[in-house]
Amino acid sequence: xxxxxxxxxxxxxxxxxxxxxxxxxxxxxxxxxxxxxxxxxxxxxxxxxxxxxxxxxxxxxxxxxxxxxxxxxxxxxxxxxxxxxxxxxxxxxxxx
Amino acid sequence: xxxxxxxxxxxxxxxxxxxxxxxxxxxxxxxxxxxxxxxxxxxxxxxxxxxxxxxxxxxxxxxxxxxxxxxxxxxxxxxxxxxxxxxxxxxxxxxxxxxxxxxxxxxxxxxxxxxxxxxxxxxxxxxxxxxxxxxxxxxxxxxxxxxxxxxxxxxxxxxxxxxxxxxxxxxxxxxxxxxxxxxxxxxxxxxxxxxxxxxxxxxxxxxxxxxxxxxxxxxxxxxxxxxxxxxxxxxxxxxxxxxxxxxxxxxxxxxxxxxxxxxxxxxxxxxxxxxxxxxxxxxxxxxxxxxxxxxxxxxxxxxxxxxxxxxxxxxxxxxxxxxxxxxxxxxxxxxxxxxxxxxxxxxxxxxxxxxxxxxxxxxxxxxxxxxxxxxxxxxxxxxxxxxxxxxxxxxxxxxxxxxxxxxxxxxxxxxxxxxxxxxxxxxxxxxxxxxxxxxxxxxxxxxxxxxxxxxxxxxxxxxxxxxxxxxxxxxxxxxxxxxxxxxxxxx
Numbered sequence: 001x002x003x004x005x006x007x008x009x010x011x012x013x014x015x016x017x018x019x020x021x022x023x024x025x026x027x028x029x030x031x032x033x034x035x036x037x038x039x040x041x042x043x044x045x046x047x048x049x050x051x052x053x054x055x056x057x058x059x060x061x062x063x064x065x066x067x068x069x070x071x072x073x074x075x076x077x078x079x080x081x082x083x084x085x086x087x088x089x090x091x092x093x094x095x096x
Numbered sequence: 097x098x099x100x101x102x103x104x105x106x107x108x109x110x111x112x113x114x115x116x117x118x119x120x121x122x123x124x125x126x127x128x129x130x131x132x133x134x135x136x137x138x139x140x141x142x143x144x145x146x147x148x149x150x151x152x153x154x155x156x157x158x159x160x161x162x163x164x165x166x167x168x169x170x171x172x173x174x175x176x177x178x179x180x181x182x183x184x185x186x187x188x189x190x191x192x193x194x195x196x197x198x199x200x201x202x203x204x205x206x207x208x209x210x211x212x213x214x215x216x217x218x219x220x221x222x223x224x225x226x227x228x229x230x231x232x233x234x235x236x237x238x239x240x241x242x243x244x245x246x247x248x249x250x251x252x253x254x255x256x257x258x259x260x261x262x263x264x265x266x267x268x269x270x271x272x273x274x275x276x277x278x279x280x281x282x283x284x285x286x287x288x289x290x291x292x293x294x295x296x297x298x299x300x301x302x303x304x305x306x307x308x309x310x311x312x313x314x315x316x317x318x319x320x321x322x323x324x325x326x327x328x329x330x331x332x333x334x335x336x337x338x339x340x341x342x343x344x345x346x347x348x349x350x351x352x353x354x355x356x357x358x359x360x361x362x363x364x365x366x367x368x369x370x371x372x373x374x375x376x377x378x379x380x381x382x383x384x385x386x387x388x389x390x391x392x393x394x395x396x397x398x399x400x401x402x403x404x405x406x407x408x409x410x411x412x413x414x415x416x417x418x419x420x421x422x423x424x425x426x427x428x429x430x431x432x433x434x435x436x437x438x439x440x441x442x443x444x445x446x447x448x449x450x451x452x453x454x455x456x457x458x459x460x461x462x463x464x465x466x467x468x469x470x471x472x473x474x475x476x477x478x479x480x481x482x483x484x485x486x487x488x489x490x491x492x493x494x495x496x497x498x499x500x501x502x503x504x505x506x507x508x509x510x511x512x513x514x515x516x517x518x519x520x521x522x523x524x525x526x527x528x529x530x531x532x533x534x535x536x537x538x539x540x541x542x543x544x545x546x547x548x549x550x551x552x553x554x555x556x557x558x559x560x561x562x563x564x565x566x567x568x569x570x571x572x573x574x575x576x577x578x579x580x581x582x583x584x585x586x587x
Contacts (some may be wrong), residue, residue: 011105020125022134022327022334028294043125043135060294062109063301066129066138068145068172071112077106 010057012050018070021045025071028064031056048054112145114154114174121171125338130168130197131450134334136291136324137166137340138305140233144202146171147305151312157200158192160185162214164206165240166233183214186221189404195370200311208238215247218273222317225282227364229307230319234275236345243329249272250348270348274321278354279373284316290323295451296351306358314363351431353517381557402432402457404540405465408451408529409482410474410495412440413504417527418555419472419554420451422533425551426543427455435463450478470540471531474515479503491539493532511535511579520573527568534572 012034019041025048026034033054036046048061048071057075065071111117119126131138140421141314148154157394158176162185163170170177180188183554185203193201210218210232221228237255238244243260244253248270252261262270278286285307287299300322307318323345325337332340371379406423410416417438424436435457440449452465469490473479483503486492492499494512513535519528537543548569 007103015127020128020133022430024334024338027335027338028297031293035421059109060297063297064139064294065140066131066133066142067134068115068138068142070128071109072107072111072251073109074105076103078101078103080101 007076008053008055008057009076010055012055012061013072013074014048014050015048015070015072016049018067019045019047020067020070022066023048024064024066025061028060029060030060034061048055053055066088100118104361112149113141114145114148114157115141115172119171122168129172131165132326132328134325134327134337135165136235136322136326137233139291139297140231140300140322140324141166141169141172141342143304144231144308146301147308148173148175148200151200151308152304153200153308153312154199157202158189158283160189160192160201160203162203162205163240164208164209164211164238166204167240169204172213176485177513183209183212184217185209185214186217186226186228186230189225189230190221190226193226193228197227200308202308202311203228205230205232206239207232207234207273208241208244208246210318211247211271212485215271215327217274218319219277219280222277222283222319223280225284225316226313227316228318229311230317230456231304231307232319232321233324234321235324235329236270237326237329239326239329245275248273248349250345272349274319274349274354277319282317283319283355284361285310285318285353286320286321287353288321288323288349288351290346290351292342292346293325295450296342309360310358314365315358315361316364321349323351340514360388369370382554400457402455403544404453404455404470405468405487406453406455406470406472406536407450407465407468407482407485408472409448409478410472410475410529411414412449414449414474415526416440416449416474417451419529419533420453421555422548422551423453423455423536425555426547429547429550430543432456432542433458434459437463448477450482465486467491470536472536474528474532478531492534493535493539493582494533497529511539511576513575513579514570515575522567522571523564526566530565530568531575534569534574535576536572537569538573538576 021036023036031033031054033067034048037049041047057073059073062073106211129138131387147156159169159173160376161167161179163182176353185205189201189203234248236248236250238246243256245258249255249262250270254261256360258267274286274288277283277381287303289303290296303320307320310318325341326339327334330337368413379416408416408420420436435454452463454460467485467487469487471482471486472493474495485510491509495515496512499510500513515531516525516528516530519525526562552562554566556565
């Protein structure tokens with residue numbers, strides 16, 4: 001279905017409603033794949049956004065973030081399966 | 097169809113289960129915390145919630161919240177929550193842990209809360225080695241109230257109360273609470289961590305989990321101090337504030353494990369349960385055998401409009417409080433609504449002492465007696481202090497031969513008598529209070545004698561005194577009947 005070699009080890013999901021744009025995750029991220037948005041959210045914050053690729057799934061941004069649920073970190077895992085499932089939903093998250 | 101290896105993304109870090117999904121206790125914006133952007137509290141909250149998740153103790157955790165920015169722990173943590181008065185979290189946590197030893201009790205305090213107003217509580221909780229965990233978030237300033245200097249404020253650091261920067265000469269040195277507590281013998285684990293960079297954050301998470309785990313293992317008192325940024329009050333962007341923790345704050349408060357006795361600490365057995373309720377009278381030396389039956393059933397319902405407001409005043413040691421207590425206890429026995437409010441100075445003997453007693457047919461609104469209908473003045477200063485407050489048509493019982501001229505009121509009844517002298521003749525001047533009470537009982541005539549006897553037996557332990565008190569009460573009743581009562585001139 002897709003080229004496994006090109007897929008990142010990690011994936012980020014950022015809740016732009018919860019994020020307050022403090023930028024600690026941007027500072028903390030080792031591969032530097034998070035930045036602050038150019039546009040303000042409805043609360044007036046420039047929120048963190050994921051660059052869309054390059055996440056290693058280390059989870060450091062998650063611990064550096066002061067909001068309980070603003071960041072969710074996923075990691076690529078292998079499992080045996082008869083059908084390929086679960087990818088569609090996850091990859092969509094990379095867009096935010 | 098044959099099986100094949102597939103790769104998929106699985107969640108590895110997400111909002112801890114110990115947080116509420118939505119913070120419905122907040123009135124607005126229930127999807128995010130009330131903390132400022134970049135606040136360290138949010139990070140410490142996450143670490144604590146994760147530790148609770150990982151240890152599987154959500155259902156038995158009680159979090160004791162402080163006063164300060166993190167006062168709203170109960171908005172976020174889906175665990176048992178209690179808010180303590182300013183600085184008192186360790187004392188509240190002590191009580192909770194002792195009464196619910198199976199619970200995991202975690203105190204969460206800021207530096208203004210813990211190191212200033214709560215410095216005594218934390219010191220003694222640590223010194224007792226209470227089986228609690230304390231998370232101490234130190235940002236070096238009072239943030240919630242707008243940036244006043246705290247005991248932890250750094251030398252030279254500006255605050256609203258140290259506008260020129262903290263000076264050792266006038267404000268003293270930053271208080272090193274963790275070092276101070278580490279000198280005690282009881283704590284098992286004290287560590288200072290920071291939120292200054294990724295490495296520190298990872299260590300802080302480990303330390304917090306360890307501190308909670310120590311309690312799960314029953315080892316004893318653990319405290320983790322977290323150096324935490326406050327971008328708003330420090331007036332720095334969040335990232336700069338984070339660096340400031342690392343570059344500046346840490347120089348004054350070095351990160352270190354200050355005390356670690358977890359290896360040699362032996363899990364201590366849970367505190368013995370308190371005595372059973374039925375054993376308490378025996379432990380207090382109150383023997384129910386031989387006590388007269390309660391009279392509440394025997395007497396008819398008291399008049400609804402009964403409202404006896406008594407002020408008893410005298411020197412400490414004259415039995416002022418006991419007099420009031422016997423009266424209230426007897427009222428209780430007789431099925432009345434009662435209140436007894438002692439009020440005395442720091443001196444036990446020779447200081448002034450007075451108490452407010454109310455006996456009423458209806459529930460009592462306030463235990464304060466501002467306008468008594470009976471004043472028992474056991475000495476002259478008390479008479480002078482309270483005579484004017486007596487309700488018209490009320491009574492003044494004065495322990496003295498005659499009322500001083502200037503305290504004479506025409507609109508009240510007076511019984512002036514050398515009660516102490518009478519008591520002395522009975523065997524001990526100290527029962528003057530009971531002689532006066534006897535007279536009062538005769539005047540008020542609302543309590544059956546059996547209720548007075550029951551109250552005396554409950555409150556006076558020594559049999560000899562009980563007998564003496566009973567004689568004194570009887571004598572007091574006679575005194576009222578005999579005495580020339582100066583009646584009020586009405587209207």
